[in-house]
Amino acid sequence: MKKFINDPKNFVPDMLKGLALANPDTLRYVPEYNLIHRADAPNADKVTIIQGSGSGHEPAHVMTVGRGMLDAACPGDVFAAPPVDYVYETTKLLASPKGVLLLVNNYTGDRMAFEMAQEMARADGIRVETLFIDDDVAVKDSLYTIGRRGVAGNFFVMKAVGAAAEAGADLDEIIRIGEKVNSVTRTMGVALTACTPPSKGSPLFDLGPDEIEIGVGIHGEPGRRRGNLVSADEIVDDILGAVITDLPFTSGDRVALMVNGLGGTPISELYLLYGLAHEKLVSAGITIGRNYVGEYCTSLDMAGASITLVKLDEEIESLLAAPAEIAIRVF
Amino acid sequence: MKKFINDPKNFVPDMLKGLALANPDTLRYVPEYNLIHRADAPNADKVTIIQGSGSGHEPAHVMTVGRGMLDAACPGDVFAAPPVDYVYETTKLLASPKGVLLLVNNYTGDRMAFEMAQEMARADGIRVETLFIDDDVAVKDSLYTIGRRGVAGNFFVMKAVGAAAEAGADLDEIIRIGEKVNSVTRTMGVALTACTPPSKGSPLFDLGPDEIEIGVGIHGEPGRRRGNLVSADEIVDDILGAVITDLPFTSGDRVALMVNGLGGTPISELYLLYGLAHEKLVSAGITIGRNYVGEYCTSLDMAGASITLVKLDEEIESLLAAPAEIAIRVF
Incomplete structure (x- = not known):
């Protein structure tokens, strides 16, 4: 560790x-x-x-x-x-x-x-x-x-x-x-690596060098399936697809889109994922009213990400846009 | 990779x-x-x-x-x-x-x-x-x-x-x-792991399971020395000490303190480091006028951190406090 x-x-x-x-x-x-x-x-x-x-x-x-x-x-x-x-x-x-x-x-x-x-x-x-x-x-x-x-x-x-x-x-x-x-909020995540709790001192689960866990939980719980590491494009298709079909989100919807890092994934990769998710939503006729890219809910040092969609209406969008201040800030 | x-x-x-x-x-x-x-x-x-x-x-x-x-x-x-x-x-x-x-x-x-x-x-x-x-x-x-x-x-x-x-x-x-x-700005970093550039596909350098690189550069360049993994307390003593003695910062100074993550280190650990650095500065008679905890300058997915001190005067502090807006935001 x-x-x-x-x-x-x-x-x-x-x-x-x-x-x-x-x-x-x-x-x-x-x-x-x-x-x-x-x-x-x-x-x-x-x-x-x-x-x-x-x-x-x-x-x-x-x-x-x-x-x-x-x-x-x-x-x-x-x-x-x-x-x-x-x-x-x-x-x-x-x-x-x-x-x-x-x-x-x-x-x-x-x-x-x-x-x-x-x-x-x-x-x-x-x-x-x-x-x-x-x-x-x-x-x-x-x-x-x-x-x-x-x-x-x-x-x-x-x-x-x-x-x-x-x-x-x-x-x-x-x-x-x-x-x-x-x-109206739906999320799915994917892990590229396991995470290591301080008191355990070793990774919480085993994930092979070419394996990913699709649908992973934020404590490293198993998700839907183990898969092979594939392109970012295929990963976004997989997890965004699962999110979209669940509610379902449909053409004409206006959404908030979050790409959340699970702790060990750099923000460069999160923006790369964001670009792919953004384009797929636009292709599906879904409008992105607000976007969120960064770490919001992590799993220690796990490399991985999740995608969240929220179906917006006027009330929700105005509450999300209201001013707020928390410890996490840049300046 | x-x-x-x-x-x-x-x-x-x-x-x-x-x-x-x-x-x-x-x-x-x-x-x-x-x-x-x-x-x-x-x-x-x-x-x-x-x-x-x-x-x-x-x-x-x-x-x-x-x-x-x-x-x-x-x-x-x-x-x-x-x-x-x-x-x-x-x-x-x-x-x-x-x-x-x-x-x-x-x-x-x-x-x-x-x-x-x-x-x-x-x-x-x-x-x-x-x-x-x-x-x-x-x-x-x-x-x-x-x-x-x-x-x-x-x-x-x-x-x-x-x-x-x-x-x-x-x-x-x-x-x-x-x-x-x-x-009036001084920084030193430490790497717990190497980073992996996408085009190389493998870690840029080798760091043993119990080794850290003290004074690492943001491209994984060698620093002052390889050391064994020690407690966060000892690491902060080491890198903060090097920063303090360089300018030098002395009792009575007012500073900005940044704990910067190198890409793969979760924000929980950065706040832990912040607490240690904060207390050491206070003990040395140095006042923290502004603080910054998070990722500001990373090295891909490298686990590691750097500590920066800036000696503040009225002019610098007021420029740092001026409003600004960038892509990285929470809301």
Whole structure:
């Protein structure tokens, strides 16, 4: 394993500490609960939006805390759901009188932790609801999941509910928006290499020198099939095709197109993929209203990418276009 | 080689095409010269800022074209200087009556191409000057360089001269600013793995499973020494220490701190490194005025990172804080 780490057991807190030090004006770090929250949260005038998940998907979700996005993120260890008490304490600390929305990617461990924490917070009189995200078209059930997995399309749900919360929408309205965005968001990924969790120290699965995993999950879970390494063009045909036919997206649709890197793939290759996906969509009569190229939801150091489409309408497009500020920035 | 590519020979144009398709309102692509330029350039009211270099360092420099940064970038093939005529034609196409500044990282091939193109453009009556960037403290001379190499610190020169040009500064003033920023910017990098150029198809150099290259160049050139993989703490001590003692930076200084990923290292590890570097600087009595964590100047898929410090004064800090917009964005 070749990583920049000190003690593998402290990988997550060491990262969170760096994140907080880099954002002293906007973020707060509570080490007891792996909690990163906005410096100005909770805010009694807005619904609190919290996401939890395993770590190893950065920037999701600790680096997408900020104005117009999440109020807080409470990650677990790498690829492990946050403990129930982390979610419960986070919910209590960040509760707003307007309510709390917990965003959860659909994995069994995460569902259990969040549903239990929700019950505990409700017993304390906190108004809290949970929204599950399941945008991955690759498989129906999976290694860690009953039903579809939540992957990079999560970004669009966060962005839309974050914008609505910032604008003062109430909890019911925010849930309506989140469910709507999730219902029109579809993703599929492909891995060129496995990833290496710090505590394991070796690759999580074996992938031959000419093999790729089509439909891979963001924890390296198996996808639809192993295939041979083929051209970028054929890969985009394969995964974009699966995304398009799933909703389905059809001629005349207007979409957001995301090409997401899984951690080890350089941005040059992501833009190359973007160009191919863009042209294929235009050929299919689909208009690209907004585009996203970069790393949004990764799998540690995995070389690979995913493609997400969101069917846009006026409401969704305006929420995606609303201003927002997070830790990940250039300037 | 596991990459998202079609024909390795077309890697650069395929990437540039994707970049242009993703930014139809702000960027223009001229395939004949690998040229990416602002849709609103040239602008007669501002000095034109152009950077060229080999490809493979993305986002540098084709993805840092935009308002407040570069007017244009004309890259060569991967790790190869742009041909003289690309630089010459780019200079002619983008020339402004206020003049043109060519930014060049200090590599022998790039120097030759830009100096020759400058002569040709001058013969056409274009006012053009060239500024060389050489922020890498690792080695005095190198595989492709007489004198120090230009690496990730280049970002700060681009940002400062871009802001000054946007504000209407004349060419002499912009050169003064660029030289000043370069003179107070220092960088050193470390590689955990080699990188694989698409046309070669195999790693550019050999690095054992427990070896790292300290002071590596952004084309995989040897640095100061091979070492064993050690903790992130020891690595930061080593490379940050080399940077600090070079200028030198001393107690009471105010700096910009950049932790730059070399392409294959996830952002979680970059934030971990940031936290360590931040604390070491604070311990040394050095104040961090601005920070930058992410990928600014990469080496294809190399796992590794570099640390850059810039000594700030009021003028530099205000130029770095000026608004700017480039292709790399989250929302």
